[in-house]
Amino acid sequence: MSPFEPIGGSTTAENIEDTNNGRMPSFEDDGSGRTPYTSDEMMTVAASRMLGDGTVCFVGIGLPSAAANLARATHAPNLVLIYESGTIGAKPTRLPLSIGDGELAETADVVVSVPEIFNYWLQGGHIDVGFLSAAQIDRFANLNSTVIGPYEEPHVRLPGAGGAPEIAASCREVVIIIRQSRRTFVEQLDFITSVGHGSGPGSRERLGFIGKGPVRVITDLGLLRPHPETFELELTHLHPGVSVEEVQEATGWRLVVSPDLEISEPPTSDELAVLHRLESTQGSL
Numbered sequence: 001m002s003p004f005e006p007i008g009g010s011t012t013a014e015n016i017e018d019t020n021n022g023r024m025p026s027f028e029d030d031g032s033g034r035t036p037y038t039s040d041e042m043m044t045v046a047a048s049r050m051l052g053d054g055t056v057c058f059v060g061i062g063l064p065s066a067a068a069n070l071a072r073a074t075h076a077p078n079l080v081l082i083y084e085s086g087t088i089g090a091k092p093t094r095l096p097l098s099i100g101d102g103e104l105a106e107t108a109d110v111v112v113s114v115p116e117i118f119n120y121w122l123q124g125g126h127i128d129v130g131f132l133s134a135a136q137i138d139r140f141a142n143l144n145s146t147v148i149g150p151y152e153e154p155h156v157r158l159p160g161a162g163g164a165p166e167i168a169a170s171c172r173e174v175v176i177i178i179r180q181s182r183r184t185f186v187e188q189l190d191f192i193t194s195v196g197h198g199s200g201p202g203s204r205e206r207l208g209f210i211g212k213g214p215v216r217v218i219t220d221l222g223l224l225r226p227h228p229e230t231f232e233l234e235l236t237h238l239h240p241g242v243s244v245e246e247v248q249e250a251t252g253w254r255l256v257v258s259p260d261l262e263i264s265e266p267p268t269s270d271e272l273a274v275l276h277r278l279e280s281t282q283g284s285l
Contacts (some may be wrong), residue, residue: 035272047067057079058082069095134193236262
């Protein structure tokens with residue numbers, strides 16, 4: 001997860017903490033015989049399931065990296081991982097600590113310069129899926145990772161754009177991973193860092209973007225996608241144990257709910273076992 005994302009809001013699930021790095025305990029820890037899981041693990045598994053075998057994926061550190069490496073270790077062994085540092089086809093045996101982790105270069109098919117990653121691979125339209133996160137998201141999946149409050153005198157100055165605007169503009173598809181609260185899901189962004197679907201239909205085309213933009217938003221409460229006509233985010237899945245009312249309470253606008261609302265499939269014991277193995281070796285030599 002991006003380091004600038006605010007964690008621990010004042011409503012619903014975000015203020016329920018356990019001893020596992022402040023993450024929300026699983027709703028499935030109910031004596032049912034299933035392996036308990038955290039909300040972070042639910043998000044990671046949900047993201048990994050969206051990556052098909054052979055997909056070329058622009059990966060960030062944190063949950064996106066865990067999701068991509070989980071997919072490669074389970075159902076998508078031919079997933080091509082590209083990290084911003086210039087590694088193409090990285091095959092880490094553990095979760096990297098940063099984009100500069102030597103494990104990525106040592107296991108990559110090739111290492112190129114950062115300008116080539118952006119100018120040729122990304123802006124050239126050669127990346128299938130890119131992961132993003134942010135401090136704020138609005139109903140059209142536009143993202144803010146720049147400031148909280150007025151730009152000239154912000155309450156918090158965040159790390160900024162990095163490569164996010166190019167990822168949002170040029171990847172064929174974008175998947176956003178973000179914890180859901182009224183602090184993150186806001187009616188109006190304090191700053192637009194990365195354009196999702198702008199103000200609705202036609203916005204990306206007017207800007208000349210080559211990618212589809214955000215196709216899925218994964219949160220600790222459920223899954224959302226842009227409505228095919230309005231491009232406003234629509235709730236399509238609830239994670240087990242979460243209600244529509246909880247999701248609405250954690251959203252800063254009147255949320256659209258799909259008439260075909262489904263319950264997310266919880267992580268399997270095999271997915272969790274692989275994920276735990278990857279996490280247990282993170283940063284080890």
